Amino acid sequence: MSWQLSLRNIAGIRHGEAHVEPGVNAVRASNWQGKSSFLAGIKTAFGTATPLTEGQSSGEVVLQTDDGETTVQLERTNGTVSRSGQPYLDAEYDRVCAELFAFLDEDNEIRQAVRSGQNLEDRLTRPLEFENIDEQIAELRAEREQVERERERAEAAAERLPQLQQRVTDLATELEELRTARADIDDDTAGDSDAREQLSERRAQRDRVERKIERLEATAESVRETLSEQRDELEALTVPSNDDIAGALERLRADLRDIERDKELLQSVYEANKRVVDEERVELLTDVSHEMLADSMTCWLCGSDATREDIEAQLATLDDRITDLGSRAEDTRAQVDELETKRDKIKNARRRETDLTDRIADLESRLADVETDLETARERRDDLTSKIEELGSAVDSTEDRITDLESEIKYTEAELADARDELEDTETVAGQRDMLDSEYDSLTSEITDLRTRKEQVKRRTREAFSSALDDLLKPFETGFETARLTSTFELVVARDGREAALDALSEGERELLGFVAALAGYEAFEVGERLPVMLLDGLGGLASDNVQILVEYLAERTEYLILTAYPEYEGFDGHELSPSDWRVVSHDSDAEAAS
DSSP, X not given: OOEEEEEEEETTEEEEEEEEOSEEEEEEOOTTSSHHHHHHHHHHHHTSOOOBOTTOSEEEEEEEETTEEEEEEEEEETTEEXXXXXXXXXXXXXXXXXXXXXXXXXXXXXXXXXXXXOOOHHHHTGGGGGSOHHHHHHHHHHHXXXXXXXXXXXXXXXXXXXXXXXXXXXXXXXXXXXXXXXHHHHHHTGGGHHHHHHHHHHHHHXXXXXXXXXXXXXXXXXXXXXXXXXXXXXXXXXXXXXXXXHHHHHHHHHHHHHHHHHHHHHHHHHHHHHHHHHTTOGGGTSOEEEOSSOEEEXXXXXXXXXXXXXXXXHHHHHHHHHHHHHHHHHHHHHHHHXXXXXXXHHHHHHHHHHHHHHHHHHHHHHHHHHHHHHHHHHHHHHHHHXXXXXXXXXXXXXXXXXXXXXXXXXXXXXXHHHHHHHHHHHHHHHTTHHHHHHHHHHHHHHHHHHHTHHHHHHHHHHHHHHHHHHHHHHHXXXXXXXXXXXXXXXXXXXXXXXXXXXXXXXXXXXXXXXXXXXXXXXXXXXXXXXXXXXXXXXXTTSOHHHHHHHXXXXXXXXXXXXXXXXXXXXXXXXXXXXXXXXXXHHHHHHHHXXX
């Protein structure tokens, strides 16, 4: 699936976005258009670089893949660029492998070392420094020591097996003898079987009666406690007297209805007349004479002469009467509420008194029944005890022998079961010897492999170098016959049957050897299993057709191959990225020059 990459202030790119497709992806453009900066953005997303644009305080890379979104921010503080966010590669080991063996740009250390003819051992084995081989060996040794202890335990278990098997056999024989002796007693005392059965039955009956007595005693005690509590509550209960509350309540309710009716009637009269006076509409009801000092009129109710002030005074008196009736209604309503509360309290107290009386009667009746049953049960127990004593004297001696034998049988059965369990556990432990031997050998092999890890990696690296060179040497048509990495990781080249110096090779030939050396580390450390991308940049030393060969070779070894290319290079069989929509630093410089 395609990747989406977004860059802001990364190397020479102010802002740019692009899709990366599976297979070959070529960023095609002339110089200073952001090709190498785009690869630097990918390295930023993977956590191996922090190329913040010069003069910028912050930058960001966002990489969207099928696995999710990776966001890395860069920030410049006091001249130092720091990184935040979670890059695609978490482990420092993976980042070192990527930078050395997969990100093959112009600054790749292995390519530079080949160009300058330096020894490659430090670079090609550097990831080993992050594998914590000594710690792994220590952990494996501790694990092997634990396995060794378990092996010793298994050997000890195997040595104990004959002894345990003999013990199981002896206990089984002893148990069989005890059971035979027990059966012989049954045969010898067949005539006493009825007595024993009766004795056993009487004992069982007495046990049942004892349990019944215990239950009845507990029940009687519980009933007595409850009865005492109920009597105490009844004695403490006070039932107030009635004092004709119902009659008084009815009278007060009648008074309240009369008062509320009178108040409502006066209120309607007051509001109607008050409205006529307030709205100065007295002329609707009587004739009004407007005089100098005051208006005079005939009262529309009594027919007497009156002034406006007289009418308002009468209305004020009526309002006072309404207020007085309201106060009387509130007082009466409070008395009604008080009497209703008192009535409910008396009713609840009487109901509780009845409930307690009935409950006490029930409890007294139940206690009498329980005490009767208890007395009967005690008499039954005494009777059974007497009979048991009579039967016991007849069978005591036989029973004692039987009891002893049965105890020995149970004890021997338990011992035999424990011995068999121990034998089974010991057989299980002893049976682990082969598995523990195999695990011990495996851990030893792992420790040995770790001890020789560096030499193994060196060997695989040299083998991978030779394999990759064999694949590429003929298609590249180089001027040298072969090359190899020595045991000390010196790069040796053969030309015309003799060893040739690296500086005698062409630039393209040295670049080829640089890529082959990086590929050797890529294969030796199995980078492709953890990293899905490979980067190529700085291919100016290779001819166009050789670049095509290299790209096709590398594309078979990675899921995403991203490289830079000039416009004049022949087209690649893959996805081409154009930086035409990117905003790069060189555009800003051109704009300033033009202005």
